[in-house]
Every structure is written in structure tokens, then in C-alpha cells.
Amino acid sequence: VSYLRGFPMPITGGFSIDFRPAKEGDYEVTVVATPAPLSLPVVGVQPVVGKSAVMKVAVGEKPPDELGFRDLRILSYSKNGGTPVEPPGVLELEVGDRCRVNVAFEYKGSAVTKDLYSAIGTIRAIIGFDEIIHGSKGISVGASADWQPHEGYVDIVITSAIDPGTYSLYAKIDGIIPDAITPEYENVIAIAGIPVKPQFRNLEIVSYDERVAIGGICHIKAHFDYQGPGVTKEFYAAIGTIRPVIGFDEIIHGSKTRSIPSTPSWKAYEATTDIAITSAIDPGVYDLYAKIDGVIPEAITPEYENVITITEEAPPTIWRCGTCGATFPSLEELEEHMRIAHPAEPPEVDVLAARDITHDSTTLRGELIATGRCNVVYCYFEWGETTAYGEKTPEVRMDGGDIGERFYAELLHLLEPNTTYHFRAVGVTRCTDVELYSYSPDRSFTTSDIVLEGFTMRAINAPAGTIDWRAAYSIGDPYPWMRTRLPIGETWVWEPSMYYRQTTLPDEPMDFYIVGIDSENHHTRADIFPFRIRGGKDYVWDFSMHELRDNGVAKPGF
Numbered sequence: 001v002s003y004l005r006g007f008p009m010p011i012t013g014g015f016s017i018d019f020r021p022a023k024e025g026d027y028e029v030t031v032v033a034t035p036a037p038l039s040l041p042v043v044g045v046q047p048v049v050g051k052s053a054v055m056k057v058a059v060g061e062k063p064p065d066e067l068g069f070r071d072l073r074i075l076s077y078s079k080n081g082g083t084p085v086e087p088p089g090v091l092e093l094e095v096g097d098r099c100r101v102n103v104a105f106e107y108k109g110s111a112v113t114k115d116l117y118s119a120i121g122t123i124r125a126i127i128g129f130d131e132i133i134h135g136s137k138g139i140s141v142g143a144s145a146d147w148q149p150h151e152g153y154v155d156i157v158i159t160s161a162i163d164p165g166t167y168s169l170y171a172k173i174d175g176i177i178p179d180a181i182t183p184e185y186e187n188v189i190a191i192a193g194i195p196v197k198p199q200f201r202n203l204e205i206v207s208y209d210e211r212v213a214i215g216g217i218c219h220i221k222a223h224f225d226y227q228g229p230g231v232t233k234e235f236y237a238a239i240g241t242i243r244p245v246i247g248f249d250e251i252i253h254g255s256k257t258r259s260i261p262s263t264p265s266w267k268a269y270e271a272t273t274d275i276a277i278t279s280a281i282d283p284g285v286y287d288l289y290a291k292i293d294g295v296i297p298e299a300i301t302p303e304y305e306n307v308i309t310i311t312e313e314a315p316p317t318i319w320r321c322g323t324c325g326a327t328f329p330s331l332e333e334l335e336e337h338m339r340i341a342h343p344a345e346p347p348e349v350d351v352l353a354a355r356d357i358t359h360d361s362t363t364l365r366g367e368l369i370a371t372g373r374c375n376v377v378y379c380y381f382e383w384g385e386t387t388a389y390g391e392k393t394p395e396v397r398m399d400g401g402d403i404g405e406r407f408y409a410e411l412l413h414l415l416e417p418n419t420t421y422h423f424r425a426v427g428v429t430r431c432t433d434v435e436l437y438s439y440s441p442d443r444s445f446t447t448s449d450i451v452l453e454g455f456t457m458r459a460i461n462a463p464a465g466t467i468d469w470r471a472a473y474s475i476g477d478p479y480p481w482m483r484t485r486l487p488i489g490e491t492w493v494w495e496p497s498m499y500y501r502q503t504t505l506p507d508e509p510m511d512f513y514i515v516g517i518d519s520e521n522h523h524t525r526a527d528i529f530p531f532r533i534r535g536g537k538d539y540v541w542d543f544s545m546h547e548l549r550d551n552g553v554a555k556p557g558f
Helices: 331-341
Strands: 025-029 055-059 068-079 091-094 098-109 112-124 128-141 144-157 165-174 185-192 199-208 211-213 217-228 231-243 247-260 263-276 284-293 304-311 348-355 362-370 377-384 396-398 406-411 420-429 436-439 443-446 455-460 466-473 492-494 510-518 523-531 537-542 547-553
Touching: 068 091, 068 165, 068 185, 098 112, 098 128, 098 165, 112 144, 128 165, 199 284, 199 304, 217 231, 217 247, 217 284, 231 263, 231 304, 247 284, 348 377, 348 420, 348 436, 348 443, 362 377, 362 420, 377 406, 396 406, 455 466
Parallel strands: 091 185, 211 304, 455 537
Antiparallel strands: 025 055, 068 098, 098 144, 112 128, 112 165, 128 144, 165 185, 199 217, 217 263, 231 247, 231 284, 247 263, 284 304, 348 362, 362 406, 377 396, 377 420, 420 436, 420 443, 455 492, 466 510, 510 523, 537 547
16 A cells, blocks of 8 residues: 555544455555645645554455463562562552562563563542652563563562552553553552651641730640651641631740650650740730641641730739649739649659670660659669669650550670669659659560671662661771672671671770662762671661661571
8 A cells, every 4th residue: 555545544543454355465565644634735834754663465365363471460479589479369568568579470482682671650530540659670581472471570669659558559560552561450468657748637636825924925725636657747826817818827836846756657646835025015815826837738736716915013922833733813822732732752653675685785665654752854874783783774754655665774795694684663752852763663674695607788768769778886996887889689697707807896885877869870868977886787778867776676697
């Protein structure tokens, strides 16, 4: 069929050619694209010229056989190459894991090398598969005259780019026409862990001083729910007037830093701040609102209308009981109230079992149960080879907001192998004339008789584009440093016997650095900080938290 005998058709149309009997012979079929029907001239623009491979057709003979890939499907997926899960089963993963996707397909044709590609994401109603993270791997397939079965796999590294939740999966052979692509397997990947992004909800003001004189302080308290990583934010509150057009017209405000620990699921928290009532505001009745500053989406309370009265004269001094909130006109009456209603009581602490026990160290854990008379409690551990103890760890300051929370003390290079030690938790308050002590029951542990001198370390939650990581003590020999960088997900194993010059671990914190590296050898992130690596430990570096964590005891023989 020549160009002159061609016919116009829409760009998305199809066509067929019927060859009459007794018209055997060799023909060529070529497709040409133009911006208008062939009968219309193209004015003012360069005509579009379409290109395609010319297909030779021998009429009267069998059409050429189909070649290439077919029947691509996902057989299973697994965590770090472990136990496979077959579709539609759900595989649970965490940031730092590798999702291994195993596929099968058939191939016929000459030997080729292509990329096997797989992605995790969300199936959208309009745009289709919305990829979030993916992985690819080159595969080589040998020549075959007939359809032959093949299998392969590709790994997807679970990074901090994906939030906890349930996701879908698919795979394809990249760069071929027509596409070789699997079905989309819906909701088969579950990402666990603490959300990467901080999330706030239900922020509301629960108390405030309704009447405050100029020169005084307005105390604001709010409640909110939070889930996400550990963050530090500003709790901000303002007094002003609600305007019809511009909204809240602030006159005076106050803010206070609030640190929130890492919280994997929704939990209620409290925030407070003070607003100094200055001469910038006139006496009158005003409105109030508060917010968590620097949060997207915005965490803000409703606007409370006509709730704060500012007066010219300061009210008489009121003495408030910090325990029950009762108020008194004089300090003497408050002290009498404290002696009768709140007699001096010591705090209460408990002790948990020791953990991460090695030949020369362990981690001790305690818990604050009650603060007693005072709101502030200083907690520590007594320890030794007998119940007389004799040794004491540094004190940890806790308050009423820490009730039910644990405190820790790590003993560094102080213990002997194969030795039994006793320990107990101690809490002391110092807000009265005498110190009030609380002691937990005694516990004991025995150090290991196996002396471990090396350690293991891995990196998780790497920045986007990071493929490798490297770590070292800045001073170099004789302390540990990576000779070559490692792929994200691989573990650094260090023992003194492995290297001629790297022979020991430091006895005190020294500058230690960790960097992430992309495919072009650029640093995606670099951190340096003082740290003392200890023998027999397994460490995890979290890029997103800038934190090197003790992950427990390394196994003998690593």
C-alpha cells in the first residue's frame, strides 16, 4: 500500500487490509502521521512526519510468529527475602526493610537484557496507579525459538518516603512495546511504624484566667491529640478582637515550647503558656484563641469570643495550692492547708528487669509511679555486687507529667564478666524541709561469660535518592571506620581481628560521623556527633531522627 493509495484515519483508529485472491507477493505497510487529512494542505507549520518500522507481508503465507514477553505475573512477595506471601495475602513491612517481589513470565525471541521494575503505591480512581516507592533490576533472558517459562525478582527498599498504611503493588518489564505488565494487586502491602509526619487534632483551650489586670499574667491551658515522631513545637495563644473582614486581630500574645515524644498512635497531650498583660492593651473585654505554631495542616483552636476581661487595677494576691488548686488570701493559710490536707509523702518508684546484658554492661530501667508531696522527683539507681550496693547512677529529673514513664541508666565499662549484680530504683523529692526517699524492691542480673569486642550497625530511613552509607570515627585508627561504603539495608560488622590498624573501641565519647550517598557520589545527609560504641552491641542509625540507637545485644559469633 503506497502513500498515494493511503487513507486518512483518526490517531486512535485501527485499520485492516484485505488482499484479493491471486494477489500473492511481497508488500510493505507503512504508517504516516500528518496534522490534517491528506487532501488538505498544511499552511504555516512544518508537517508532522510519522515513522514506523516497515513490516514486510508475504500474502498467502502464514503471518510471522509473535515474539517477546507474555503472561507476566507476581508469584509472591517477602520481607528481606524471607517467607514468601502469595497474592492476595498481606505482607507487613517497616521502614528499612526490603520488599522482594518474585515474578514469572514467558519469553520467545532472541537474547535480551531488560529491567524488571516493581512499585508500591495507591490505586487512584482517575490517574491509575500512583507510585510512591519502587525498585528495578536488570534481567537477562536467553534466546528461545519457543515460549519458555522464566522467573525473577526485584527488591523495593522501604524508605521514609512512604507513610504507615496499606498499599498496592504491581510489576512490569520496562522499556518494551507492547507493555509487559502484571495486574495491580490491591492492598497487599502494609507499612507499619510511627508516622513520618507529625499529626495534630482536637486542639482546644480548656482553661484560662477570665479576669486579669494590666501588669498581670493570663494563664492558658489547652488539650490536643497527637501521633507521629518526636517533635518540639511552640504553643501559641493570643488575646485580641474578632473583626468581620480581617478575622482575629491580635493585640498581645504568648508562646511556650512543648516537646512531644515519639507517639505511634493517637494520644492526648496538654500544653500551657502565659500571656503577659501589658499596657499595649486597654481595659475591656476581649477574645482568645491558640494554635500549635509551624504545623501543616494548621492546628488551631476555635476563636473564643468575649472571654477575657482586662482591668486597670491588679486583683489582690491569691495563694494557690499546687496540689489541689485551692486558693488562700495569705501564705500562712496556704502553709496550714498543706500541713493538714497534704502531709508530706515520699514519691513512689518501681524497677524493671535489666536488659541488653553483655560481659561488661547492661541497661537498668525504672518507672515513676507517683510524685508524692512534690511535683519534681529525682530518680536514680543504686547498684553493686551485694544488697549494700555502694554505687549510684546519675540522677534523672522527672515531674508529675512523667508518671507512668520509664527512666534509664546505662552502666559503662564498669562490670565484670560472669558476675551477679544487685540494683534498685530510688526516687527523692527536695521541696520540703527534709528529703523524702522511695526505694523499689531489689533485683539482680548476671553478666555474660562471653566477651564480645565487636559490634554491628545498620542504617534506616535514608533520604530520597540515598543508595549507600558510610560511618567512621573522625580520628581514624585505631578506632573503627568503614573501609568501603555499604548499600542502604546492609549491616556493618566490625571486630578487632578483622583489621590490622583498627584494634580497639574508645573508652569515652568521641566524634563519630555518618553520611548518606547518592548514585552520583553526593552526600544526601551528613551527621557528626560524640558517641561511644560499646562491644557486643547492635546499633541502628535513623537518618530521619538523626539518632544512633542501641538496638540490644549482638549475637555471639557475628
